[in-house]
Amino acid sequence: MSQDKIITIERHIIEGERAHPGASGSFSGLLRDLTLAFKLIWREVSKAGLVDILGTLGRENIHGDDVKKLDIFAHETIYKAMDHGGHLCVMASEENEDVLSIPDHYPTGKYVLIYDPLDGSSNIDANITIGTIFSLYRRITPSGPGSIDDCLQPGYKQIAAGYAMYGSSTMIVYTTGDGVHGFTLDPGIGEFLLSHENIRIPKKGKIYSVNEGNYHRWSEGMKKYIQYLCEEDPSTDRPYSARYVGSLVGDIQRTLLYGGIFMYPADIKHPGGKLRLMYEGNPMAMLIEQAGGRASDGVTRILDIQPKSLHERTPLFLGSGEDVMTAEQFLQGKREL
Numbered sequence: 419m420s421q422d423k424i425i426t427i428e429r430h431i432i433e434g435e436r437a438h439p440g441a442s443g444s445f446s447g448l449l450r451d452l453t454l455a456f457k458l459i460w461r462e463v464s465k466a467g468l469v470d471i472l473g474t475l476g477r478e479n480i481h482g483d484d485v486k487k488l489d490i491f492a493h494e495t496i497y498k499a500m501d502h503g504g505h506l507c508v509m510a511s512e513e514n515e516d517v518l519s520i521p522d523h524y525p526t527g528k529y530v531l532i533y534d535p536l537d538g539s540s541n542i543d544a545n546i547t548i549g550t551i552f553s554l555y556r557r558i559t560p561s562g563p564g565s566i567d568d569c570l571q572p573g574y575k576q577i578a579a580g581y582a583m584y585g586s587s588t589m590i591v592y593t594t595g596d597g598v599h600g601f602t603l604d605p606g607i608g609e610f611l612l613s614h615e616n617i618r619i620p621k622k623g624k625i626y627s628v629n630e631g632n633y634h635r636w637s638e639g640m641k642k643y644i645q646y647l648c649e650e651d652p653s654t655d656r657p658y659s660a661r662y663v664g665s666l667v668g669d670i671q672r673t674l675l676y677g678g679i680f681m682y683p684a685d686i687k688h689p690g691g692k693l694r695l696m697y698e699g700n701p702m703a704m705l706i707e708q709a710g711g712r713a714s715d716g717v718t719r720i721l722d723i724q725p726k727s728l729h730e731r732t733p734l735f736l737g738s739g740e741d742v743m744t745a746e747q748f749l750q751g752k753r754e755l
């Protein structure tokens with residue numbers, strides 16, 4: 419990369435702020451604080467196998483999942499990085515049942531942060547890609563400490579969304595509503611450098627991503643869609659290839675770059691889907707749409723769903739527009755094999 423092409427995420431954020439006259443700089447400060455948190459989490463995740471940080475605390479989180487030490491570390495790292503900057507009025511985390519208030523001795527701000535501190539954490543011990551997912555809103559309450567009302571906003575109200583991906587290389591992929599941009603960490607200088615400017619998802623892909631172990635729990639429409647993808651028809655690039663990391667950040671990163679479709683449908687065991695609307699569905703849906711793709715629950719646009727509770731679940735169909743529309747036709751019984 420030639421010297422004049424080095425664009426750090428900090429420079430990208432500041433240049434983005436300049437494109438919005440009257441911006442207070444608070445949003446840029448917020449994103450910079452978040453970037454620091456990602457570096458602190460990356461440092462622990464990248465050495466996890468060496469300092470025996472692995473293994474569970476023998477506790478379960480609010481959803482009954484084994485909590486690994488890194489989950490807690492990531493949750494607390496983000497909270498402590500973000501609680502004092504004066505940018506936020508309230509936070510919410512996958513690791514906490516209720517909203518997270520800003521300590522009384524710190525100023526409150528005009529934004530809301532909702533995050534999944536370490537998504538895919540069941541993969542930590544296998545050194546498989548995991549990530550932090552974040553979603554940002556403007557507050558809707560007038561002032562002072564924020565509340566659950568500031569959090570329960572539909573996804574189309576997000577002002578930014580993205581993830582940090584701790585994998586073969588560590589990246590931040592985010593959008594502020596002006597395209598999707600990826601930054602790769604240069605460990606030598608500890609900076610995230612622009613590596614994927616204006617990511618655009620292919621209109622149609624050749625990859626489908628779903629946990630096929632749930633096949634017998636699916637609706638007939640879902641089963642027919644997968645059968646359709648596996649039929650031999652070179653004129654429509656079928657059969658598709660199956661790829662499934664089992665870590666949302668890894669599966670979405672591949673879908674953004676290569677196209678195709680990621681699915682976590684409703685099934686007999688998960689009648690409302692497994693993945694969480696506020697800190698998995700909405701941020702990933704904003705990224706996919708900003709990259710030119712489509713994101714629905716099989717019927718409704720994810721970003722139009724009015725949330726009723728902080729940890730509610732939703733079915734997810736995210737990816738290339740043509741692929742998600744075909745899936746919706748099968749799921750709605752409008753298409754047969």
Ligand code: P6P
Nearest residue numbers: 537538539540629664665666667
């Ligand atoms: P399953 C990881 O636990 C996670 O929340 C997402 O990162 C991932 O997409 C999904 O669950 C995997 O779920 O049921 O296929 O193991």
